[in-house]
Amino acid sequence: MSIFIKRSKGLVAAAAAAMSVCGAADAAEVVTTVNWTRPASSGELYISFNIVAGFGQNPTSSATAVSGWDIKVRSSGGQFIIEPYLPSSTGTSYWGVMQYPGASGTAGNLPNGTQVYSNQSFSVDGGPVTFGSALGQWKLNTGQAYNAAGFRFKNNNSGVNQSHFGYMTLEFGATVDSWRIKKIAYQDAFGAAIVVDIPAPGVLPLLAAAGIAARRRRR
Numbered sequence: 712m713s714i715f716i717k718r719s720k721g722l723v724a725a726a727a728a729a730m731s732v733c734g735a736a737d738a739a740e741v742v743t744t745v746n747w748t749r750p751a752s753s754g755e756l757y758i759s760f761n762i763v764a765g766f767g768q769n770p771t772s773s774a775t776a777v778s779g780w781d782i783k784v785r786s787s788g789g790q791f792i793i794e795p796y797l798p799s800s801t802g803t804s805y806w807g808v809m810q811y812p813g814a815s816g817t818a819g820n821l822p823n824g825t826q827v828y829s830n831q832s833f834s835v836d837g838g839p840v841t842f843g844s845a846l847g848q849w850k851l852n853t854g855q856a857y858n859a860a861g862f863r864f865k866n867n868n869s870g871v872n873q874s875h876f877g878y879m880t881l882e883f884g885a886t887v888d889s890w891r892i893k894k895i896a897y898q899d900a901f902g903a904a905i906v907v908d909i910p911a912p913g914v915l916p917l918l919a920a921a922g923i924a925a926r927r928r929r930r
């Protein structure tokens with residue numbers, strides 16, 4: 712796993728001009744390259760995000776439910792599902808998966824350059840995605856032509872009732888069970904927008920190597 716953080720001053724400035732959200736001006740985009748495959752034991756992967764002292768940490772995953780999980784990715788019975796955390800009481804509006812812009816339904820397959828932000832529509836129920844060739848539909852046999860899903864999650868710090876926005880890229884084989892998460896990115900400042908950045912084929916390994924080299928240089 713490789714993680715690197717980049718400051719998105721231009722993007723954050725634009726977002727700050729459009730909204731009055733405390734902390735947006737200090738947003739950092741936390742980008743993590745991973746290679747998380749479908750767990751054979753459960754068929755589902757629970758992903759958790761953690762903000763410590765205002766700084767985003769690299770996401771963690773588990774094949775079983777863990778306290779604090781935010782997004783669940785799973786496949787079974789010929790369906791692929793991206794599901795946000797659903798608290799039993801209130802606050803469902805803090806979590807969600809982004810629908811394709813202008814469309815309803817479950818998580819949409821987002822094109823490169825899509826903005827994931829509060830002005831978009833989010834599904835709080837999750838549910839199976841739609842596979843096909845139309846815009847917003849998911850694609851099998853993608854290899855490194857990645858699908859992308861947007862999401863929001865609630866800040867994990869007590870008393871901070873705000874959402875963070877992010878996205879992940881996935882590749883598929885011939886079936887819905889042959890999925891693999893390749894990249895996860897999110898803003899560590901609540902309320903800040905993020906733009907889907909799908910790397911060209913072969914770029915993710917280079918990013919991983921660059922992240923490792925950067926960490927070595929800082930030591």
